[in-house]
Every structure is written in C-alpha cells, then in structure tokens.
Amino acid sequence: MPKPIADAAALELGVDRSSPVPLYYQLSQQLEAAIEQGRLAPGSLLGNEIELAARLGLSRPTVRQAIQTLVDKGLVVRRRGVGTQVVHSQVRRPLELSSLYDDLEAAGQRPATRVLRNTVVPATGPVAAAFGIPEGTEVHLVERMRSAHDEPMALLRNHLPAGLVDLSTERLETTGLYRMMRVAGITLHSARQTVGARLAATEEAAQLAEPEGAPLLTMERTTYDDTGRAVEFGSHVYRASRYSFDFQLLVP
Template identity: 35%
Template sequence: MGRIRAAEGDRASERFGERIGRFRADDTLPLYLQLQGLIRDAIQAGIAPRGSGIPAERDLAVEYNISRITVRKAIEGLVEEGLLVRRRGAGTFVAGRVDKVFSKLSSFTEDMAARGRVASSRWVSRTTGPVTPEEAMALGLSPGTPVLRFTRIRLADDEPMALEFSTVVGDGLGSTDDVGESLYEALDRAGNRPVRALQRLRAVPIRAQHARMLEIDTGDPVLLIERRGSMRDGRVVEFTRSYYRGDSYDFVAEL
C-alpha cells in the first residue's frame, strides 16, 4: 500500500512538473529561486489554478533532483508571498486570494458573488442583550440599550475566510432570525442598510480559539477590520469586528 501511494505521488509530481516546466540550464539563480519562479509563473498564468494542490516536498525533490531543504525553502517563500497556503493534515495549495475594495461599502456575500465565489456562513451564535461599554461607544447608545449580536464564520466555496462579530442596534432589525446569508440584505429589507462606514484595519496574531474556527495556526497573522456602519441621517446601526485570514485577503484602496 505504501508503494502504491508513493507511486501515485510520483506520478502527480511528474504531471505538475510537466505543466510548470523545468529548470533552464543557463539559469544561474539558486535552485530554490528557480523553483519559486516556475511555480509563481504557473499560478499567475492559471496553469496552477486557485485551490489546486502542490505535490509533497519529497515528490518535488525527486522530480527536480534537488534536496527537500531546497524545496521547503522555495515553498516557504511562496507561502510568505501569499501565493500558497498550508492546510494542516491536507497539504499545500494555491491560495484563493480575494481583493476587498475599501472604496465601496459592500457585504461579504456581495464581495464573493462579484468574484464568482459562493458565500456561506457557519453560525456560532445569535443573541440579544444589553449593550456592552465597547458597543455603546461604537454605536453611540446609552447603557442598557438592547442590541442584537451575530457571530459566524464566513466561507467562500466552503473555505473559511473570516470570523465575524456583528452588533446591530435593537431597532435595526426585527429579530436575530431575520439574518440569513447577508446581514446587509436583512438591514436593507428593514430599511436600515448603512450607506457609509468608518473602517479601521490592523494586523494581529490570531488566538487559539479563533484559529481553530478559521483552520489556521495559533499566532498566524490575520487582518482585523473594525467597521461602524451609518445610515443617511448619521445614526450608527452596525458595529462589526472581522478577522480575515491573512493568506486569503488583500485590501485595496483607490486614492
């Protein structure tokens, strides 16, 4: 059985090597940079499509007649660039990065639909209760004011992309059950969709509990976005904190 798996791995590596090309005899770059260049060019050309797997280090080492240390160095560089992503127990894959444009106020569901990806949610909790001091500051509410809270994992094509904590003013929606896939769609139906927002972005290390939800390692860098969404009359209706996987998202601002 072990020989069968090894043979299958060798054949997969050979097919990958045939697609991305071989080292050039006249190339004087270090071998790890040459391998990086081949894989990077294949990703950019669509030869190695988003979400596709990369052969194991040992298979690439045999295919290109180089050491596993050289392969590992090449792969680690591409992971740092955000072109590849490692998934525990599964292997290494071409990252499916998403550009989030800051100049447009849109929901996660709308962002994914615009990119041809299917958005979904894995609900963690839907609750109601009195506003916390932090929420009161963000929403401009008095102590004790009721709010609705939504915690969920946001997925694109069934891959975890973000962990989202949203708080909505109590009269912004009828109940927590009003929210399906899109919070903004629910707010729109209620006539309370935000038309402008103040957003703050910073990089933070992910905590263990949150890392498990996003299927990444504890301490991995994530992008924390804090957003306060306001209606036309200036009232803040939504306060959301989202942790986006650093290996999956690019944030773009047009200046």
C-alpha cells in the same frame, strides 16, 4: 481527488515577448488572475513544468520561476507524484462600503456562512459609544464564520440596534447582512472603519484553520444610514494568508 489538469489554451494564457515585463512574471500574473477569478478552482492541477512549458512555448526555468512565485504567495503547492495544484485564491477586498458576502459572491468565491451566535446582549462600552446609547442597553449580537470554497475566511462579529432587522439564523446563513438591511428598507450611507493586525489566539486560530499566533487582519467598522443613525458596529478578523484590503490613494 485532484481535478483535471488545466488546459492552457482554454485559460487563454500567453506572453508578450516584446514587453519589458519578464516572461515568468507575465505568466505568474495570468495564472494568479485565473485562480482569483475561479477559472482555476482549488484542487485544479497545472501539470508539471515540462508539460506547461511545452504548451506555452516557454523554457522550463521560466515556468519554474512563475510557479515558484505562486507557491510563495500560497496559491499553489507542489505535490510529489501529483504535480502543481491550486490550493486557494487570496481575496482582495476594496475598502468601500460593501459586505464580505457580496464581495466574495462577485469574485466567484462561493461564500458560505455558519452562524455561531445570534442573540440579544447588553451593550458594552465600545458598542454603546458607537450607537450613542447608555451602556447596558440591549442590542442584537450576531457572530458568524464566513467561508469560501469550503475554507474558513473570517470571523464576523456584528452588533445592531435591537429590533432594527429581522435577523433569523436561516436568513443569515443564506445571504449577507447588508443585503438583509437593504431589503428591510435601510439605506446605508457611510462608515468609519479601522484596519489593523494581530496574532491569532488559540480558539480563533482553530476556527480559522490557522496555527496559533498566525497573523490576522482586523477590521472595526461603524456603519450609518442616510439619516446619520448608526445601524451596525462590526468587529471582524480575517486570515492574512487568504485576505487583503485594496486601497486607492488620491493626490490631494
């Protein structure tokens, strides 16, 4: 059942008419921020354009353009007989050495984890190369589905040296992998990471609630502790419709 209509006053929405920034864009940015910060949760209603325009003292075309911006980003949908409803927020993750669980939790996204595999396997070529061990050496493999607000967000595939951490399924479903490593006394220091994109295969598309061939973001990361030892090799895929990476670029 849809949630109550959002109170514009409670959200502290407002526009600066003296600003050169278009009014519709000011409103869309404030609504997007409210969605991302969880102040407008999935299922919340914004009401119709006439009501929202009256509450904010804006014209209906201005409000319509602001809402259309959010519709185009996939953050809200217009439902006949219901109004404009929040669907979900897009997670914007900074490119730094942090776990998806911690980033989602910090953003108020209510992370949840389902463990798909938790076992020991022989290291393949890429895994062996990352750890600097002979191919076929036993390593720990963990595959998880990470969700936020009850929606799938990413498929996480992590390899760790065997015996490095107590990787119980119960703990993996209640906390993040990096948090478990820190509790075990491992000091994470740095990582080498590659970000890419590809199309979703049939099985992973079904797992991520995306159509087959939908765009996915990919991330491959080797993480090192403060002694220079490789302690994790991760290969993850994320829903491009729900997820993005943020870069901060500095002038050399």
